[in-house]
Amino acid sequence: MDIIRPGTQIDFMKYRKAAFALSAALIIISIAALFVRGLNYGTDFTGGTEIQVAFSKTVKTDEVRSAIDPIGLAGAAIQSIGEDRDNEFLIRTPAEGDTGGEAAQQIEGALKSTFGEETVDIRRVDVVGAAVSQDLKQKGFLSLFYAGIGLLIYIWWRFKISYSVAAILALTHDVIITVGMFSITGREISLPVIAAFLTVIGYSLNDTIIIFDRIRENIKKATGPFDYPSLLDSSISQTLSRTLITSSTTLFVVLALFLFGGSVINNFAFAIMVGLIVGTYSSIFIASPILLLFSRTKK
């Protein structure tokens, strides 16, 4: 069985202008969203208190709000998570440190006295102090940076500098769009989400490298002068069924994680899913055309 009929050659390079335009648009939208809407940083990075609570009876967001309003916590945000029938909520307040511990206790007390001791299940409490959240934020973003540097060096060593730069540009493209999607959907950026971004980096590179490896091999095989764009096209075409198959099997499992993995890991799965789709697209339509640009400027 074959997804792509053997010998098929698709003229990917013909679409490079359209692809660049599409990517430019996506990047502009993402960056605009980052400026306008910003990112919804979770408690890991803002500091504060986050409580995940489930009720064994039907409770509405407003009821939760009116239960904890009397405590007078400034800026408490209540969000329903999971399915409606789960009656599960996230309560976040900026209160942190020792007062955060107290805030968590007060909220628990207020919920139990309003809805009854037995109906309230405090599933998770996170209290993160300012010192720690600053640390986590710095480390989180530094890790993205260091991973980028490490990969740049590795590909440079294995291939050539132009391949390395093309791969890193494609990867930056993937990360910007994935982060942009978090800004647009307002999904929360937590530590596991940063981990997901790093995975996206690793994965997106995977695809790109497989194609670059084939390009390198085809250049070696070529006897005499060759047409660079059509060599790129055939390299992408030859690896296309692998690209599609691996992307789909990975997508299957991430989709399973997204649908059935539960609230805690939902954003993590979302990040990988978006990154996977964007990464597959960019390894075909962005990374290789950038190589072509480099080869032209060299001449």
Add this chain to the structure above:
Amino acid sequence: MDSFKLKGLLILAVLIVGTLFAAPSFFGSKEVPEGWIGPKEKIRLGLDLQGGIHLVLRVVTDKAVESRLNSVASDLKSQMINERIHYSSVSAESPEILQVVLRVPDDYAKLGKLITDSYPYLREANRSTAGGTMTVNYQISADEASTIRTQAVEQALETVRNRIDQFGVSEPSIIPQGNDRIVLQLPGVTDPERAKALLKNTAILEFKLVDEERSVQDALRGDTPSGSYVAYMKDGNQPILLKQRAVMTGDLLDDARVRIQSTYNQPYVEISFSRQGGRIFERVTSENVGKRLAILLDGKVYSAPVIREAIAGGRAIIEGNFTDEEASDLAIILRAGSLPAPVDILEERTVGPSLGQDSIYQGFLSMIIGGLVVVAFMIVYYKFSGLIADLALIANIVLILGALAVLGATLTLPGLGGIVLTIGMAVDANVLVYERIKEELRLGRTAKMAVEAGYKNALPAILDANITTLIAAIVLFQFGTGPVQGFAVTLSIGIVASLFTALVLCRWIQEWLVNYQKIERISI
């Protein structure tokens, strides 16, 4: 035996060892049955999967330096009296500065000599004269201050360990982080308030005489007699006037136990002193019969009973309307020793057992669903070769679980996510090889040549692709914390395991098929 068979045996050995190590974890919370000859170590579950508390404490080391200066101050006072140096006050001005105010500036030379002789780590920072008094500031040397800080953190770590051990947490993890932080993982503990109370009490026990000659009312109005101060009772917050000097402290404590007072069924804590402590306690009580002796913990007065007679035998009791839990925690704290400095709680994460259970269930559910889809896809697309890849996939998961158990790594929820992701990506190596084999077959190569060329040609791409993911995973491990590190660990192990299953195991099976079974057509 030829090298091919030997290779097969080695592969089999790896798989058997992996299975043996992975097997205990499949019993979940149940005991491994009697008679199981393999290893019994199960995979450690992270706090996010089994429930528990993660705490980051900061030891306020400034306070340790300051309290050293305070004790220097009190020693210095008596030395200055002996040396006839006329001072009006000695105190720690800031965490690292000791301030001495001299009533007679001419005593400065004598003070300087005293300091150099007795406290060589104090350096004069500056001095000033005003209104007939001289103020001299001494700065503690950087070396001495940093030694005190290091010792404070070490001692705090020790005390925290003692307290947690006595509290009875199974498999706690208590590790220092950075200069002044302590990270605690307490699996199975779900009451953060109690855990925090247990850790935050510095537990400095002091015995002080009640100042009964003067009235606490006057003192509250601002007329505090010298040598005394106003403290507050733990219950009810009534003020009580105490002598500043502690007649005894908790250093000489030997043991602390919960006792139940029979008439009211009220728990209290009985403490016993060391031999030396018992003698001091006897002397103090015999000298002060008829007076009230206050028992303070962390500055709060727990009780202030009247001393009826000299107390021999080195025992005392602490009462304070405790609940059973409070009394037992107090006894633990007293036994475990005091903290050299207060601690702040920087981070606190509690996961209840219900969420942990749900997360395990949901994690495995998505693993199975995702896994089944991939398995089915591979069989449909690559037929018999797909089946081989599926076998490799199962071997891969078993090896990951076995490796986690052997390494004592912790499986977290993102870690489970990492395994799920590995399932999707593990077949990538197979796909790359199979696509190459197909290409070779199309060129009219024999099955044997196609298999050989397929594995050979796909190798560089497979290595490069996996090494880049590994680089990302290693960076993640370096910078991540807790659950995220768990993800980095499973992802890395998954990469290595999938390289083994795809490039060694599958290759062996296919070479065996074409070389030994003389299969001429590959089902792919």
